[in-house]
Amino acid sequence: MIARLRQVDKIYANGVVALRGLDLDVGEGEFLSLLGPSGCGKSTVLRLVAGLGEVSGGRIEWAGGNGRTGLPRGDIGFVFQEPTLMPWATVWKNVQLPLTLRGVPLEEAAARGREAIGMVGLEGFEHAYPRQLSGGMKMRVSIARALVTHPRLLLMDEPFASLDEITRFKLDNDLLVLWARQRWTVVFVTHSVYESVYLSTRIAVMTARPGRAASEVTIEAPTPRDESFRTSPLYNEYCRHVSARLAEAIRS
């Protein structure tokens, strides 16, 4: 277990109740997807876990910590819905940003930057600027930046939502390969049933706002998965099952 969210509420300053009584466990090494309709507070969950906001009620417990202290910051990587790169900096500098901010010595930062860029397959593009890259490549840079700190927990907020399907499938596969190799814990926010079933070991289905976890589905398909899983009867069966859970959650 990495983190445990207990009865978490989030009420924004403008009075919007984003979460109410959310219970969620994040297990070590799992690929957990948060699935739910738009505006159900999925992103809010990620932001709270990342420490980019305070819970209004309830608590987040961390493994081995007392209630309030979270993971040390270096242990969390965050991938936003948009690539969120600095347009004035090269791929190289963008990827190294977390290390630069933490004052990691140049040589070590360079080695780790090279490693992260290699992981997402962007060798040769180190000196390119974001505007010179396609949408998918920008997203790879964003992922490399999240991986450069060797995080234990990777938070991804609909990272591939704005990409075309061909690119998205490719990045899904690459992400799975990396995950199988590195075994970080992933919390992945999505509103796509198909993507969540393909990627996850477990799916938490959330209700419409105010969000809470309505049901959970464990995907017991063997990993590593590849394209053959996408067309298998088992995949179909899970998609149907998860869709039904999602429909229930939206109705409730």
Added chain:
Amino acid sequence: MSSLPSTEPTRAADGAGVGELETTSAVAPPRRVDLWGAGRRALPPVAIGVAGLVVWELFVRLNHIPYYILPGPLLVMEALVKDWGTLYPSLLVTLAIAGAALLVATVAGVAIAILFAQSRWIESSLFPYAVILQVTPVVAIAPLIIIWVKNIPLALLICAWIVAFFPIVSNTTLGLNSADHNLLNLFQLYGASRRQVFWYLRLPSAMPYFLGGLRISGGLALIGAVVAEFVAGTGGVQSGLAYRVLESGYTMQIPRMFAALFMITCSGILIFLGLTALSHLVLRTWHESAVRREG
């Protein structure tokens, strides 16, 4: 760590084959200056200018307009060449004042913008006064400043500075406050200090805005200097171009007046072009305004 997954033979080129062909050539080589294209773009305005001068000359000659009412362009050119010895030093005086005013406006403007960016409270309490300084006509306060400040060049500099500094303050403040919200979150996530957020995020974000303000201020500094010179109307060796315009008017040397005016306009254009080039140079690697796109 070796490279990625076997699932993709064409690594790093997402969507290759579906229209986004970006392979290893994604890093474009530096563009050569396209002289032919630049020449073609410059042709229409130059042609209009030449035609205008011809019409002006013909109009003056055919209607026998006396030179002290409206001199033709040839006469103005003649005056420019003949009086170069007095006009050129005056040009340098005016440019020195405008340049110094722009420099001070840049330094003070950026400093004030940084101060504003520290807190909303500081910005909202001081910004109205920057606006007041901006909207008060410099012609109206120049006489006061010239009375208060005994040193004439310094008084002129202050006038030009008042006109020039506002676009830099207002644009840079806007730029410092327009850093990408998600990037701010990212910096926060990685525990960036205020100073790091400022240097690595706010300052680069503000750069295009600052340069936009600088381009406006360049022209305004010149206008401010000329207006102040007009008000000061002082003689002596330290006289700028505005004084030459006045002096030529009093002594009915209208062609010389036009020549001085022509020099002021040309300086303004050169300042603008210079600052545009600077802006392009600084932003050329990343900002939309400086990136040429095909199609």
